[in-house]
């Protein structure tokens with residue numbers, strides 16, 4: 525008897541076949557069999573159920589701002605940009621709900637109108653909220669956790685093809701979902717703890733390294749948001765498009781940001797003066813970069829932060845003088861997520877970049893090796909050299925995470941090569 529081939533028709537959801545995808549930085553690309561742009565939760569569910577039946581892997585993409593191979597798949601790539609919008613706010617409980625594809629920049633005004641603001645934001649606001657949550661995206665401030673620390677509830681499609689809810693009723697699941705690299709399933713909607721709305725006053729200064737060191741503890745403790753970008757060369761600031769004082773050398777100096785909450789009367793007190801803006805929080809944080817770079821970001825316990833930055837400066841001076849991107853230094857409060865790099869420890873964040881098109885690998889490998897002495901964890905969305913063994917040793921919640929992941933997706937529908945190697 526002739527054998528029959530089982531063919532399952534692809535659902536009637538907008539899609540393209542064999543379309544090449546690449547990330548913002550241009551260092552990751554893939555050609556999924558299907559790139560799908562669902563418009564509703566039902567369409568996402570139909571596609572995931574199709575994938576399970578057809579034996580195809582599925583990955584989601586947010587704004588494609590990760591530098592690591594998180595998004596790649598040869599199966600189905602779900603672009604949830606149309607699954608977007610704020611779905612609810614609660615100014616008493618300080619909560620906001622949004623669909624997974626909502627850009628961080630799209631939280632600002634609707635939340636403000638409800639008397640609310642995101643508690644903190646990072647250097648840019650282009651990421652999708654689900655993408656930001658999936659990798660532990662953060663801003664700076666020793667009293668402030670990452671986006672993931674604010675996750676209180678989520679609705680997602682698991683590897684059984686079911687829509688399930690995760691929330692505060694099951695803290696084990698919630699801690700797993702807070703940073704999950706897309707491996708528990710496809711997020712459809714999330715709820716974040718947020719803050720009463722606030723204005724910020726910006727202060728930008730250009731201290732020398734000895735001034736930065738002299739005020740180290742005070743600056744970290746006394747500013748809502750404190751961060752700096754240390755410049756090793758004259759061209760360093762320009763590589764990140766940082767404005768600097770005309771005619772002054774930036775060598776061994778920092779572009780330093782302080783943001784503090786202030787009461788402003790919007791009819792008289794707003795200011796857009798460069799380096800001294802005063803505005804709604806979301807307008808102060810807003811931003812994006814035009815010039816691509818390839819970034820590594822590692823996390824050391826805060827007690828060793830200064831020592832780690834100085835060791836990195838030495839490494840650059842002695843072995844990698846050709847590497848000119850600034851070192852960005854930030855702080856994040858300890859939090860709970862099993863895979864959160866801030867789990868259980870207040871953290872100093874160190875970021876360095878290489879220029880696209882150059883061989884920055886020896887530099888980044890040396891940074892990785894040097895920071896291992898500081899028990900450094902890594903940003904899941906930025907270049908790192910972590911292996912499964914290193915993750916298991918560095919993240920106390922690792923085994924718990926893997927157990928939850930296996931419950932949610934026993935057949936690995938949502939894994940790709942990168943996440944399988946780390947988390948299968």
Ligand SMILES: Cc1cc2nc3c(=O)[nH]c(=O)nc-3n(C[C@H](O)[C@H](O)[C@H](O)COP(=O)(O)OP(=O)(O)OC[C@H]3O[C@@H](n4cnc5c(N)ncnc54)[C@H](O)[C@@H]3O)c2cc1C
Pocket residue numbers: 548549583584585586587588589590591594595604624625645646647648650651652653654655656657658659660661662663705706707709710711712812813903904905906
């Ligand atoms: C210019 C630039 C500036 C940056 N600034 C900061 C910063 O200040 N602070 C910081 O911490 N990081 C920063 N990052 C890193 C960035 O925030 C993270 O890599 C973030 O994950 C990117 O979000 P995205 O929406 O682009 O997600 P993607 O990179 O598209 O995806 C990230 C992960 O989320 C998963 N995902 C996306 N949508 C879903 C969904 N609906 N369900 C399940 N999983 C999903 C993807 O599968 C993937 O695993 C920056 C990156 C760039 C390029």
